[in-house]
Amino acid sequence: MARTVGVIGGGQLARMMIPAAVNLGIDIRVLAENEGMAAGLAAVQIGDYRDRDVVLAFADTVDVITFDHEHVPQEILRELVQRGVAVHPGPDALLYAQDKLLMRERLTELGLPVPDWARVENTDQLAAFLAEHGGRAVLKTARGGYDGKGVRMITHEHEADDWFAALAEDANDGALLVEELVDFRRELAQLVARRPSGETRAWPVVETVQRDGVCAEVISPAPQAPGRLIEVAAEIGMAVANGLGVTGVLAVELFETTDERVLINELAMRPHNSGHWSMEGSTTSQFEQHLRAVLDLPLGATESREPWSVMVNILGGPATGSLDDRYEAAFAAHPGVKMHNYGKDPRPGRKVGHVTASGHDLDEVAYQARATAALFQD
Numbered sequence: 163m164a165r166t167v168g169v170i171g172g173g174q175l176a177r178m179m180i181p182a183a184v185n186l187g188i189d190i191r192v193l194a195e196n197e198g199m200a201a202g203l204a205a206v207q208i209g210d211y212r213d214r215d216v217v218l219a220f221a222d223t224v225d226v227i228t229f230d231h232e233h234v235p236q237e238i239l240r241e242l243v244q245r246g247v248a249v250h251p252g253p254d255a256l257l258y259a260q261d262k263l264l265m266r267e268r269l270t271e272l273g274l275p276v277p278d279w280a281r282v283e284n285t286d287q288l289a290a291f292l293a294e295h296g297g298r299a300v301l302k303t304a305r306g307g308y309d310g311k312g313v314r315m316i317t318h319e320h321e322a323d324d325w326f327a328a329l330a331e332d333a334n335d336g337a338l339l340v341e342e343l344v345d346f347r348r349e350l351a352q353l354v355a356r357r358p359s360g361e362t363r364a365w366p367v368v369e370t371v372q373r374d375g376v377c378a379e380v381i382s383p384a385p386q387a388p389g390r391l392i393e394v395a396a397e398i399g400m401a402v403a404n405g406l407g408v409t410g411v412l413a414v415e416l417f418e419t420t421d422e423r424v425l426i427n428e429l430a431m432r433p434h435n436s437g438h439w440s441m442e443g444s445t446t447s448q449f450e451q452h453l454r455a456v457l458d459l460p461l462g463a464t465e466s467r468e469p470w471s472v473m474v475n476i477l478g479g480p481a482t483g484s485l486d487d488r489y490e491a492a493f494a495a496h497p498g499v500k501m502h503n504y505g506k507d508p509r510p511g512r513k514v515g516h517v518t519a520s521g522h523d524l525d526e527v528a529y530q531a532r533a534t535a536a537l538f539q540d
Contacts (some may be wrong), residue, residue, distance in 0.1 A: 167453060168220055170211050171230025172199030174504040174513065174531055175433050175449075178441070180204050182450040192230075200504045201230065214238050221247045228410060228456045229432050233306075234453060243273075250358065250409040250456035251431045258406050259431045260266070262339045265306045272405040275425050277417070278342040284326060287318040291340050301325070302339045313375065315343065338397040341407045344425060346417035350384055352399035352438035355411050355451045355461055360401055363451070363461045365444060367395035370415070370436050376511065377435045379532075380468065380473040382443055385524065394424050402429065411452040413437060434512075435475070440464075442500050442518045443471030468520040470527045475534040476515040479508030480540040485515055490535040499534040 165188055169176040172194025180203055183190035193216070194205040206223065209216035211234050218241070220225055226248045239253035251259075258265040263325055266279050278295065282288045292299055301322055303312035316322060322338065329336055353365045366383035367470040383392070399414045413434030437448035443455060446454075446462025479485055485503050492501065499519045508515045515538065519531040 166191065166223070166225045167456060167458075168193065168224030168227050169201070169204075170217065170220070170227060170234055171228045172197070176201035176396075177203065177228040178433070178438075178502070179449045179453060182447060182453055184324060186450065186453060188453060190453075191220075191224055197503060200506055202505070211484040214241065218245070219240070221245070226250060226456050228255075228452070232256055233534065236260070248456075251412075252407070254388050255406045255408045256431055259429050261304050262302055262428075263337060265429060266339060267343075268406065269402070269426055272401065272527040274401055274405070275423065277425050277427075280340050281337045282340050283337045285319040286320060288338075288340060289462070292317070295342050296343050298343045300341045300343055301457070302341070303337060304337060304339055306416075311375070312316070326519065344417045344427075345420050346425075347420050349427070350395060350416040350418055351380070351434070352395040352414045352416060352431050352432065353411065353437045353440070353448060354396075354399040354403050354414070355448075355455045355464075356403040356408050357455045357461060358458045360404075361461055362400055362447075362537040363464050364396040364399055364436065365440060365448075365464045365506070366466060367392055367416075368436055368439065371395075374511070376475070376477065376513070376539075378475055380436050381524070381528070382439045382471045382473075385414050391418070391424065398424065399475055402412065409436065410455045411448050423453070425514055426480050426481040435539070438516050439518050439520075441502070443467055443520050455535060468527075470524045471518060471520040472524075472528045472531040473516055473518045474531045476517065476535050476538045477511055478510045478512060478539060479506075479514040481508070484508070485538055488538050492534050495537065496530050496534040499530050501534070 167190050169192045169467045176192050177200040186235045190204050192201045193207050203525040217238050242249050260489050269276050280291050301314045301316050349370045351370050352367050358364045367383040368380050371379040403412050411433050413430040417425045433448045433452050441447045445465050499517050501517050517534045520526045521527045
């Protein structure tokens with residue numbers, strides 16, 4: 163059985179796969195973009211994931227390729243597959259995480275619930291969509307956007323003039339995605355895992371709290387979620403994983419609307435911020451599950467260890483010093499909270515770590531997590 167997993171991308175997601183790999187006796191190797199990245203503990207090669215020769219050379223040293231991000235070019239992914247390299251998730255699935263327009267088209271074909279949307283190539287098309295949707299819409303670049311980047315709330319077609327001008331200069335990217343501005347009550351996320359043989363597992367649906375376009379907090383399970391909502395979210399996650407042929411962990415970001423619908427917002431085909439709570443809060447963490455899945459091993463149980471878990475991101479970090487300078491005060495004040503330091507230098511808005519608290523009382527669990535995270539920020 164294949165035992166050496168290669169991860170392309172040296173960020174915190176790859177970093178958090180390392181302990182899970184050690185526990186499973188798996189050799190994990192990382193292709194990092196630069197020296198000193200979060201997953202430097204397992205980085206065996208430094209290089210550009212867009213460089214064909216770099217990626218092919220890295221693939222020669224491992225049994226399975228997986229990812230810390232979805233940005234490896236399709237032509238490189240397909241050459242890996244042609245050479246017989248096991249790539250999970252594969253290029254046919256990753257395509258829909260790389261291009262939001264293709265993702266919307268495919269999800270619509272599968273009959274899955276999505277916001278009303280359109281492909282727009284000019285201001286006239288955008289103006290027509292705005293006129294049909296009350297003069298407000300969400301505009302997204304088809305590729306490259308994350309954590310609020312590449313997303314605009316617009317009320318006039320000329321608010322996208324710069325994006326259309328950029329598209330006119332790029333022969334490879336000719337359209338934008340426009341969507342209705344969804345009147346949602348809250349944002350949810352459904353995490354599932356699927357192995358190549360088809361076995362799937364779902365974690366409880368969670369509530370996510372966004373600040374400035376970045377995930378700030380996750381509550382598991384989503385509070386005040388009736389049984390039908392839990393079932394629908396899991397059904398949607400499974401349908402996406404099977405319909406797109408995803409292998410590994412998949413995060414489906416959802417809107418719960420004010421009229422009690424559930425709509426798909428975004429997809430991520432890798433471990434995801436909304437699943438960090440599972441490291442302490444679930445029988446099987448998303449990182450262990452991802453490794454099991456890409457190696458086609460039986461998947462682990464996804465039940466929660468405690469009734470509630472709350473994960474809070476540390477965004478930016480302390481204005482002076484480092485996260486470890488705050489350990490003494492934080493650990494003394496909140497000994498039951500678990501800290502994850504990504505080994506990154508503090509910078510405004512940057513995800514430099516997260517904390518997780520679990521227990522029986524949601525108010526107390528949320529207080530412990532939020533208070534601990536606050537001690538690592540100024």
